[in-house]
Amino acid sequence: MPKPKLGKSKDGRDMHYSVGALIKKDNKFLLIDRKKPPLGFACLAGHVDENETPEKTLIREVEEESGLKVTNYKLIFEEELSWNWCNFGIQTHYWYVFECEFSGNIVKDEVESKSIGWYTQEEIKKLKLEPSWEYWFKKLKII
Ligand SMILES: [Zn+2]
Numbered sequence: 001m002p003k004p005k006l007g008k009s010k011d012g013r014d015m016h017y018s019v020g021a022l023i024k025k026d027n028k029f030l031l032i033d034r035k036k037p038p039l040g041f042a043c044l045a046g047h048v049d050e051n052e053t054p055e056k057t058l059i060r061e062v063e064e065e066s067g068l069k070v071t072n073y074k075l076i077f078e079e080e081l082s083w084n085w086c087n088f089g090i091q092t093h094y095w096y097v098f099e100c101e102f103s104g105n106i107v108k109d110e111v112e113s114k115s116i117g118w119y120t121q122e123e124i125k126k127l128k129l130e131p132s133w134e135y136w137f138k139k140l141k142i143i
Contacts, residue, residue: 004090005052010080013091013092014092015090016088016090017048017094017095018045018095020043020097020133021044023043029142036112037085039130045132065112065113065116069102071100072101080092081094
């Protein structure tokens, strides 16, 4: 298993790097109900591994978690979140959030998700979101 790339936060703590994929179709967003902590509904996301660029992580994670192929992407947010614990016990994550275009059909990832599906803005407002995605959706004024 590759290890997440380790860095130092602004306040000198160990930090991971994360990539998130905002995927939209017909005014709906692709979300999974996470099986692993932090729980909640979230867009596709994952750690940047050692020797990996955020763009490579994006393409890998989207394919692993949804079966879709990223055909185009645009970086929309880049920010250090200091309250974003992962199951490795690391609190700070430096995020790269991309908006993506895709091709292919959805294949559910049994390891990462209880479910995967498309949700409207109104539906997202009612979901229990994973904390970092609650933050990104607020920032995007979707919730
Ligand atoms: Zn982490």
